[in-house]
Amino acid sequence: MLEKLGLGTVQFGQSYGISNTHGQVSPREAAAILAGASKAGIRLLDTAANYGEAEAVLARLDIFPFRIVSKTMGLKHGLDAVIARARQSAGALKADTLLVHAAADLLGPDGEALWSALQRLRDERVFRKIGISVYAAEDPAALAARFRPDVVQLPFSLLDQNGKSRALDEFRGKWLVLYFYPRDDTPGCTEQAARFRDAMRELEALGAAVCGVSVDDSESHAAFARKYMLPFALLADRKGEVAARYGSLLNLGVVKFARRNTFLLDPQGKVVKVYLGVNPSRNTREVTVDLKQLAAA
Numbered sequence: 001m002l003e004k005l006g007l008g009t010v011q012f013g014q015s016y017g018i019s020n021t022h023g024q025v026s027p028r029e030a031a032a033i034l035a036g037a038s039k040a041g042i043r044l045l046d047t048a049a050n051y052g053e054a055e056a057v058l059a060r061l062d063i064f065p066f067r068i069v070s071k072t073m074g075l076k077h078g079l080d081a082v083i084a085r086a087r088q089s090a091g092a093l094k095a096d097t098l099l100v101h102a103a104a105d106l107l108g109p110d111g112e113a114l115w116s117a118l119q120r121l122r123d124e125r126v127f128r129k130i131g132i133s134v135y136a137a138e139d140p141a142a143l144a145a146r147f148r149p150d151v152v153q154l155p156f157s158l159l160d161q162n163g164k165s166r167a168l169d170e171f172r173g174k175w176l177v178l179y180f181y182p183r184d185d186t187p188g189c190t191e192q193a194a195r196f197r198d199a200m201r202e203l204e205a206l207g208a209a210v211c212g213v214s215v216d217d218s219e220s221h222a223a224f225a226r227k228y229m230l231p232f233a234l235l236a237d238r239k240g241e242v243a244a245r246y247g248s249l250l251n252l253g254v255v256k257f258a259r260r261n262t263f264l265l266d267p268q269g270k271v272v273k274v275y276l277g278v279n280p281s282r283n284t285r286e287v288t289v290d291l292k293q294l295a296a297a
Helices: 027-040 054-059 079-093 103-107 111-123 140-147 187-198 200-205 218-228 241-245 283-296
Strands: 006-008 044-046 067-071 097-100 129-133 151-153 157-159 165-167 175-180 208-214 233-236 249-251 256-258 262-265 271-275
Touching (some): 054 079, 079 111, 097 151, 129 140, 140 151, 187 218, 200 208
Parallel strands (some): 097 129, 175 208, 208 233
16 A cells, blocks of 8 residues: 555655644654655655755655656746756656646646646656646646646545545556546436446456545435445545536535536546546446546557
8 A cells, every 4th residue: 555655745845734843854854754654665755846945855865766756846937947947856856757736837828838848858758757736626627638647636535435534546556437426315326326336347347446426424425325235435525625626516605516527547546538517327338438448558
């Protein structure tokens, strides 16, 4: 499991966190943290140009055997400065992946120029992968469709029908069918869930897991899962925050619903297919057909 986790390094470069009473960690402490992480089997370090001195500290430490993911500085500094700093990160850290730190930079007037510059860095093999980190309620589906990144960072942690906390990272190494639906035990949602249930053997044979997400609570999910013998996780997005990050929240003010959208994520956690406003009776077959093609590629 720890091979699928990453270590954030922001405190290597600055004082960070509301519970942090000790400030920035010393280089000696940073070295000890890396040694402990390596011993525990963690192989990914997450850093950024905006993390103060973090990248400079990492460059002076032994970062083998970690893979490095870095993020761009803000586009407000100018495109040339962003690319120069990205090259610096790649040279000093041998960073594997570069993410746009603020998705808003891609949505501004210079967004296309920024993405084209990152594509050139990838083509030059300065970075192996480029992607987007989505921290707010931007529309990740639209960003993925528009820019076709190698990596989309979409963190979440929600309780399932058993009260267990589930995170996106635990599904790394598998295909993931992440489907959003309006309400438990309503006709369309029941049909969609039952069709995924009936297709589970075929989906699992293709190396896929299934997660359903709605704004219902864990107790409602538990009753729904028991009633229809659903074998997959149902996640309780009570505030609609994850649905919003996936562009799948219908907010009517006094009430919120998840829109009926489905996302297919590859084993690296990248969104590779988006199905918007799906038909409950057809969605499972659409996903299965696409998954067979993608898994065989």
